[in-house]
Amino acid sequence: MQAHDALFIDGTWRPAAADGTLQVTNPANGTVLATVPAGGPEDVDAAVAAARAALPGWSGTPPAERAALLGALHDVLTARREEIAEIVTRELGSPLAFSQAVHAAVPVAVSGSYARIAAEHTFEERIGNSRVLHEPVGVVGAITPWNYPLHQIVAKAAPALAAGCTMVLKPAEDTPLVAQLFAEAVAEAGFPAGVFNLVTGLGPVAGQALAEHEDVDLVSFTGSTAVGRRIGAAAGGAVKNVALELGGKSANVILPGADLARAVKVGVANVMANSGQTCSAWTRMLVDAARYEEAVELAAAAAAKYAPGDPEAEGTRLGPVVNARQRERVAGYIEQGVKEGARLVAGGPEVPEGFERGAYVAPTVFADVTPEMTIAQEEIFGPVLSVLRYEDTEDALRIANGTVYGLAGAVWSEDEEEAVAFARRMETGQVDINGGRFNPQAPFGGYKQSGVGRELGPHGLGEYLQTKSLQL
Numbered sequence: 001m002q003a004h005d006a007l008f009i010d011g012t013w014r015p016a017a018a019d020g021t022l023q024v025t026n027p028a029n030g031t032v033l034a035t036v037p038a039g040g041p042e043d044v045d046a047a048v049a050a051a052r053a054a055l056p057g058w059s060g061t062p063p064a065e066r067a068a069l070l071g072a073l074h075d076v077l078t079a080r081r082e083e084i085a086e087i088v089t090r091e092l093g094s095p096l097a098f099s100q101a102v103h104a105a106v107p108v109a110v111s112g113s114y115a116r117i118a119a120e121h122t123f124e125e126r127i128g129n130s131r132v133l134h135e136p137v138g139v140v141g142a143i144t145p146w147n148y149p150l151h152q153i154v155a156k157a158a159p160a161l162a163a164g165c166t167m168v169l170k171p172a173e174d175t176p177l178v179a180q181l182f183a184e185a186v187a188e189a190g191f192p193a194g195v196f197n198l199v200t201g202l203g204p205v206a207g208q209a210l211a212e213h214e215d216v217d218l219v220s221f222t223g224s225t226a227v228g229r230r231i232g233a234a235a236g237g238a239v240k241n242v243a244l245e246l247g248g249k250s251a252n253v254i255l256p257g258a259d260l261a262r263a264v265k266v267g268v269a270n271v272m273a274n275s276g277q278t279c280s281a282w283t284r285m286l287v288d289a290a291r292y293e294e295a296v297e298l299a300a301a302a303a304a305k306y307a308p309g310d311p312e313a314e315g316t317r318l319g320p321v322v323n324a325r326q327r328e329r330v331a332g333y334i335e336q337g338v339k340e341g342a343r344l345v346a347g348g349p350e351v352p353e354g355f356e357r358g359a360y361v362a363p364t365v366f367a368d369v370t371p372e373m374t375i376a377q378e379e380i381f382g383p384v385l386s387v388l389r390y391e392d393t394e395d396a397l398r399i400a401n402g403t404v405y406g407l408a409g410a411v412w413s414e415d416e417e418e419a420v421a422f423a424r425r426m427e428t429g430q431v432d433i434n435g436g437r438f439n440p441q442a443p444f445g446g447y448k449q450s451g452v453g454r455e456l457g458p459h460g461l462g463e464y465l466q467t468k469s470l471q472l
């Protein structure tokens, strides 16, 4: 794919009104891959106007026709999945096999699920003497991060379009190329002009203009809690809908009696995947005192298998993080962990030998982490695992619930019912029981400061609908 030196507005690629460009770099070696326009407030205005103009036509299109176009979009993404994986590997740095299995395959699955949901959903119900209509919220402003760049776009665009909303997307500055591919796919699928618009640009410029735009009805944001808090406050002031998918510090609770070797192996894999840049990663592993040292040894040995490598080379399991700034941020957290007295059992803050040209972090495991330490409280967003000790089940629950976050988690037990009972008491939006696999149709979203709202499946569609009651 050739990068577009343009924004996708009202069905065509057109030059930005604003000057300035974003450089897209490959974090594995620092080479510049492309430049794309840095759109400004005027460009956001044009994109929102196009979305507004397209809204009556699209919201009035029968759901079955909307579903058919989502099916066509699913087909285009399916046909281009290899290209998607290659682009994400280059601009994000994730190993190619992971890009194929996750960065390409999950958006394909999610777009397919919304083609089905749009076809089957009843956009009308009867309650007593009322006909309740489920109508699109209107114009959506979507702001997405770089860590699962296409997944996070599709998790907003597919339900928004299925619901009958029109939208403007501001993708992350680090990963605009896969967003451009998505705009191409929307055009190829045959969506009417103006239904989907793309403005690449900087967060505090294009992102903020979109979030604060008075003609946007719903802002859907995924990213850091710091930015999400500001977007939520602005939306509250303007009395508009907002959905926030924010950070996490999820607990992987290994109960006494669980299969320790398996729980640790899967837990380490969960943290190292995507170089630890996963909002739902289980970055805190909780182990009972009796088996604590055994778990630490297993975790250090498992982490050592994630040798850093070139993401385009076959067999690489750990690529770089997204950019040099993120590398410094993660290294700073590792130094902080050492300073606060945690015991480094794998990795460390130094650049792995031979990888000085890229944004690499060694797979890192900390033992003797206590709940109040910075590395046990704050989202690091790098390949860093903290192993914490608990005394009994109540202690494990207190530690698991003891952060401001609540996005995901895991529980392992020899007795599934015991694990489910524990999970019921966790303050978090998703829990995987004994390694239960990711379900792209299950509601995803945060308790506490991990966010507001749910994405994926029928619950995700609901975020883009508002109700009107007709009394007969």
Ligand code: NAP
Pocket (backbone or CB within 6 Å): 143, 144, 145, 146, 147, 170, 171, 172, 173, 174, 201, 202, 203, 204, 205, 206, 207, 208, 209, 211, 222, 223, 224, 225, 227, 228, 230, 231, 245, 246, 247, 248, 278, 279, 379, 380, 381
């Ligand atoms: P971020 O700044 O929150 O970025 C997310 C999106 O918001 C990007 O498109 C960004 O644009 C945009 N943005 C930034 N400032 C904005 C503003 N004032 N108004 C409107 N939009 C704005 O996150 P980040 O800088 O990429 O990453 C920082 C940390 O956030 C990470 O280390 C991680 O802890 C966390 N994070 C969490 C998730 C998650 O899924 N929960 C995802 C990514 C990051 P730019 O790309 O131009 O900045």
Ligand code: MG
Pocket (backbone or CB within 6 Å): 203
């Ligand atoms: Mg940023």
